Amino acid sequence: MAEIITMPQLSDTMEEGTVIKWNKKIGDKVLEGDILAEIETDKATQDFEIDVSGVLLFIGVHEGEKTRVNEILAIIGEEGEDIHHLIPKNNKDDINNNIEGISSNKKEKVEEIEYKKDRIFISPLARKMAKEIGISIKNIEGSGENGRIIKKDIESSHDNKKFQKTISHSSMRKKIAYHLSFSKFSAPHYYIFNEIDVDQLIEFRKKINDKLSIEERISFNDIIIKAVAKALNTHPNMNTSWKEKEIIYYSDINIGVAVALEDGLIVPVIKNADKKSLLQISKEIKDKVSRSKLRKIQAEELENSTFTVSNLGMYGVESFTSIINIPNSSILSIGSIIKKPIVKDDKIVVGSVMKITLSCDHRIIDGANGSSYLLSLRKFLEDPITILF
Structure with missing residues (x-):
């Protein structure tokens, strides 16, 4: 009996998903445990x-397209099984394409190939765009499914010489936009700047x-x-989150590390970083x-940070400020290491x-507390061997 496969909820905040790649095509046999x-x-x-x-009988979402959680993603059943009654009305246009790909009969396969030669397969959105900008689709090579x-x-x-490029928001980009807008406009940010003497840090790393x-x-x-x-070990008030009726003081120190991707930002988490060695962290x-x-x-590797570090030093950025990664109460921005005249003795x-900037949520962290934390951090960075004890 055919079974409908819906878009799974792969993270606790996921509302929709985009199919990046299908690893199976219509008519392929699939086994439990296969990556579909x-x-x-x-x-x-x-x-x-x-x-x-079973056999993959129907694909409801093409590569590059998105659908909401629990909406139909695919149908798996027995070869030749009638699944018309399972297809939502808005997918009826795709049913012929799916069923034609299932038959193992060679004659039907040949007919299908001939049919595809004459028909241009195009998504409704792509067809609409082509019509609006007045371009022919006959010579365009499709990169989607089939x-x-x-x-x-x-x-x-x-x-398409005159077309002004537009790209739909990815799920990641929409999540970033919502998350950072919420953070910026709900948490009153303030910033503390400092300049660290890193001569000993450079020598420490070299050794x-x-x-x-x-x-x-x-x-x-x-x-x-x-x-x-x-430093968070000695300043537990920095390892906190604001809630409407309470402040959470975390016992674990989990450091989020901001990583730039082509289409956004992701923050994997180093859990219990205070208890790990330098080599383990690295x-x-x-x-x-x-x-x-x-x-x-995995989604669980991006959750439960208590403090975040964003480092743009490798891009030659001297200093910058960051938006707090809520529910964290602060984020540290790291600039590049530069040589300059300084006063010593x-x-x-x-x-x-190296210039660093601490962004703090003023609802939780007062200026004196943020400054005190930054002073402790500065001592560790200017005498880095002390972080080993």
Whole structure:
């Protein structure tokens, strides 16, 4: 008996998902445990593992298209099974395409191929766009399922010289927009700036890396994460969240690490960072950053941060401010390391400095508390060997 597969809720905040890739096509046999598709949520792209076996009879959402949680995604059943009664009215136009791909009869296969030669497969949105801007779809090569022309094919068409490119919001981009707008306008932000003497930090990192393999070498960011966690141990009021009727003081110190992607931002979390060694933190960050960029990180690895660090130093940014990653009460912005004249022992010398900015939620953290935390963090970074004890 055919079974309807709906769009799964792959994260606690997911309302809709985009099918990035189908790993099976109409007519393919699927087994329980197979990865049916890759789905982009508001947080990451995840593999969707099927829990039934049978033949893929119907695909309700094409690659690059989105649908809401619990809406029809696919139908799996027995070969040749009649599924017309299971197809929603708004998907009736697709039923012929799906059923034609199922038959194992060679004659029907040939007829289907001939049918596809004469018919141009195009999504309703792409057809509408092509009509509005007056371009022919005959010579456009479709990149969607079974060569279907979709929106991005119209946008990139060589015939489309006058078209002003527009791209629909991804689930991730919409989530970022909502999350940061809510944070900025609900949490009264204030900012504390400081400049850190990092000469000892540079030497500390060099001495450690001289004893490690290339793959194991730690970054400045690894050391900063450890120092941030260490400082939070002595300033528990920074490791907090605002709720309407209470303030939550977290016992665990979980550091979110902002990672830039092509179409947004993602924040994998290093849990219990204060209890981990530099090498453990470094290895975990490398792994999670790598999987974040490949959209292979799991939703639970992006949850429950208590403090966030955003580092743009590698982009040559000297200093910047960040919007708090709610429900955190603060976020630390890290600039690049630069050489400049500084005063040491009443003498002007060339030294290395790094500018940092602490953004705080004034509902929870007063200026004195934020400044006190930043002073402790500065001491750890200017004498980094102390973070090991």
